[in-house]
Amino acid sequence: MKELLAITEALRLWGIFAVVLVxxxxxxxxxxxxxxxxxxxxxxxxxxxxxxxxxxxxGGTVLYDPTRRIFGKPDYISEERRGGRLxxxxxxxxxxxxxxxxxxxxxxxxxxxxxxxxxxxxxQAADVARxxxxxxxxxxxxxxxxxxxxxxxQHLTQMRLSKTSRAVARSHNQAxxxxxxxxxxxxxxxxxTFPNKxx
Amino acid sequence: MPPSRPEFDDxxxxxxxxxxxxxxxxxWLREVQGHRVGTDTDARRQRGTDAHATQERQRxxxxxxxxxxxxxxxxxxxxxxxxxLFSFLGS
Numbered sequence: 001m002k003e004l005l006a007i008t009e010a011l012r013l014w015g016i017f018a019v020v021l022v023x024x025x026x027x028x029x030x031x032x033x034x035x036x037x038x039x040x041x042x043x044x045x046x047x048x049x050x051x052x053x054x055x056x057x058x059g060g061t062v063l064y065d066p067t068r069r070i071f072g073k074p075d076y077i078s079e080e081r082r083g084g085r086l087x088x089x090x091x092x093x094x095x096x097x098x099x100x101x102x103x104x105x106x107x108x109x110x111x112x113x114x115x116x117x118x119x120x121x122x123x124q125a126a127d128v129a130r131x132x133x134x135x136x137x138x139x140x141x142x143x144x145x146x147x148x149x150x151x152x153x154q155h156l157t158q159m160r161l162s163k164t165s166r167a168v169a170r171s172h173n174q175a176x177x178x179x180x181x182x183x184x185x186x187x188x189x190x191x192x193t194f195p196n197k198x199x
Numbered sequence: 200m201p202p203s204r205p206e207f208d209d210x211x212x213x214x215x216x217x218x219x220x221x222x223x224x225x226x227w228l229r230e231v232q233g234h235r236v237g238t239d240t241d242a243r244r245q246r247g248t249d250a251h252a253t254q255e256r257q258r259x260x261x262x263x264x265x266x267x268x269x270x271x272x273x274x275x276x277x278x279x280x281x282x283x284l285f286s287f288l289g290s
Contacts, residue, residue: 008286011282011285011286014278014282015279015282017278018275018276018278018279018282019275019279020275021271021272021274021275021278022271022272022275022276022279023275024271024275025267025268025269025270025271025272025273025274025275026268026272027268028264028267028268028271029268029269029272032261032264032265032268035257035261036261039254039257039258041258064210069209069210069211070210070211070212070213071210071211071212071213072212072213072214073213074213075251093251093254094247095247095250095251095253095254096246096247096250103220104220105216105217105218105219105220105221106217108216108217108220109213109214109216109217112213112216113213116213152216155216155219155220156211156216158219158223159211159215159216159219159226160209160211162219162223162226162227162231163208163209163230163231165227165231167227168223168224168226168227168231169223169224170222170223170224171219171222171223171224172221172222177221177222181221181222181225182225182229182236182237182239182240182243183222183224183225183228183229183234183236183237184237185237186228186232186234187224187225187228189224
């Protein structure tokens with residue numbers, strides 16, 4: 001009788017241990033899923049082709065698109081199952097940016113990565129790219145819509161023109177941009193200021 | 200960078216498009232006129248680089264440990280099943 005009680009007690013303790021293992025496993029899996037989601041990574045944390053040296057500055061492969069004469073190196077290229085097959089998604093990470101809306105500059109940059117992936121891996125490139133901000137902000141998906149492509153082409157044309165221009169005017173009317181501008185000291189134009197609040 | 204030959208002069212990098220969208224004059228001053236950015240920008244850029252490095256470390260830790268959770272769940276469930284089976288056989 002004593003032996004039976006001892007066995008039952010041991011089974012109970014081992015049972016508790018097994019349940020704790022399962023709960024810990026579920027907790028860890030959920031934590032990792034949330035971390036992955038917050039960072040904007042897709043299903044796969046591994047990146048195509050350039051996994052080896054992403055932590056090194058200059059690591060990874062530069063991609064080219066001769067059609068638009070653009071090049072670049074996405075922060076990550078995630079392999080994700082979309083529409084029943086594995087596809088490559090370019091990810092542009094801005095981990096310090098805290099914005100609830102996608103900035104146009106980031107959208108255009110991600111759109112270029114999308115086009116670069118299409119030019120490099122036409123069969124596997126996804127039809128979206130992703131922009132991730134600080135945890136809690138975003139992520140955002142960028143698609144190559146005719147409207148977005150038209151805006152991108154306008155920017156590319158203006159950029160090429162400006163390479164041969166003797167002077168280029170400011171392209172915005174926002175004081176916040178002047179305040180945050182890295183070229184403010186060499187701009188030479190009067191810095192835009194916030195309008196005075198009345199009352 | 201594309202090879203530095205004249206036929207590649209009008210190639211454009213993805214990151215510089217963001218600069219141009221921010222302000223065409225700022226892009227022109229930096230990329231065409233070759234002005235250097237201010238020290239504030241250097242500090243901000245360093246913060247960005249650090250944040251990227253931190254995120255990269257997190258990704259690598261996740262890759263190394265992503266098997267642990269499912270293994271704990273599977274192992275724990277198997278162990279529990281074995282205990283239940285053992286208790287039935289023992290009774």
